[in-house]
Amino acid sequence: MNVLEIDQLCKSFGDHPVIDGLNLSVPEHAVFGLMGQNGAGKTTTMRMVLGLLKPDSGTISVCGERAVYGETAANRHIGYLPDVPEFYAYMRPLEYLRLCGEITGMRPDRLRARSEELLQAAGLWEARRRRIGGFSRGMKQRLGIAQALLNEPRLLICDEPTSALDPIGRKDILGLLSAARGSTTVLLSTHILSDVERICDRVAVLHQGRIVLEGALGDIRRRGTQDGYRVEFADDGTAEALAACEELRSAGAQAERSGSAVTVKLPAESGGQLLIDLLSKRQWAPVKLERLEPSLESLFLEAVQ
Numbered sequence: 001m002n003v004l005e006i007d008q009l010c011k012s013f014g015d016h017p018v019i020d021g022l023n024l025s026v027p028e029h030a031v032f033g034l035m036g037q038n039g040a041g042k043t044t045t046m047r048m049v050l051g052l053l054k055p056d057s058g059t060i061s062v063c064g065e066r067a068v069y070g071e072t073a074a075n076r077h078i079g080y081l082p083d084v085p086e087f088y089a090y091m092r093p094l095e096y097l098r099l100c101g102e103i104t105g106m107r108p109d110r111l112r113a114r115s116e117e118l119l120q121a122a123g124l125w126e127a128r129r130r131r132i133g134g135f136s137r138g139m140k141q142r143l144g145i146a147q148a149l150l151n152e153p154r155l156l157i158c159d160e161p162t163s164a165l166d167p168i169g170r171k172d173i174l175g176l177l178s179a180a181r182g183s184t185t186v187l188l189s190t191h192i193l194s195d196v197e198r199i200c201d202r203v204a205v206l207h208q209g210r211i212v213l214e215g216a217l218g219d220i221r222r223r224g225t226q227d228g229y230r231v232e233f234a235d236d237g238t239a240e241a242l243a244a245c246e247e248l249r250s251a252g253a254q255a256e257r258s259g260s261a262v263t264v265k266l267p268a269e270s271g272g273q274l275l276i277d278l279l280s281k282r283q284w285a286p287v288k289l290e291r292l293e294p295s296l297e298s299l300f301l302e303a304v305q
Ligand SMILES: Nc1ncnc2c1ncn2[C@@H]1O[C@H](COP(=O)(O)OP(=O)(O)OP(=O)(O)O)[C@@H](O)[C@H]1O
Pocket: 013, 018, 036, 037, 038, 039, 040, 041, 042, 043, 044, 045, 191
């Protein structure tokens, strides 16, 4: 079942179309990375899912329930972590969670148990007597996740949750989001590709208002239009000869030499056979031949160019 379904969504600001026929399905229990350049419309999309912004057209369903601008009914399925969560600085974490739980009508015994459990999971139990005003950005982000998970939402939406954090803070947040996948579905917007590679099982790239690339991370890698190899020789001369080889160029390949190794990028349809045939015909025996996994960065750049 899909926790989130977006169908033909459009949104313009003035005469500037930001979202232009967006379709997106987020399956249950995925950690789904919504990628896009600055200004691609990731936050705009999330605000429409939360009913905070009115789409010009199109539909959004959360757990089968229509999300409507200005109405909060579909939001009971959603936990939301904004990029910079705001807190009352004078409060302590348990007080803050109690306030949030009371606002949404949680039962007092359930609220207490859930708050304690989430503070432990977020690594904030030791800090439970400190005021939030003295928390680091990473601690605030972890408290934000605890708060967003309080009501056991089916969908946790996080808007660039790691962008302001140092590597340790990032690792903590990614660990928490990854652990949350057992109990919820995580939709995470980001332009940090290494974060996506670390925790997401599905990704979508938003560009010019639409999804231009979408799927499971492994499938997307296989779908790249270039097939890369690294060929290493015992000497620089053979590497130079391969890099300059006319047959590679006429097959639409790119070759780049570094010392005695050559990186060859072949069009996907020609496959590695072309390279193997060439090495055998010229009797250029490599000491090492490896296939390169396309990086998410190269796939992302290919999708948005
Ligand atoms: N309320 C608004 N009024 C006018 N233009 C807006 C408004 N909100 C967003 N925009 C414009 O819509 C476009 C998409 O913005 P949005 O914040 O959704 O992008 P984003 O993908 O989240 O970017 P970033 O990664 O930089 O946060 C931008 O050009 C932005 O200037």
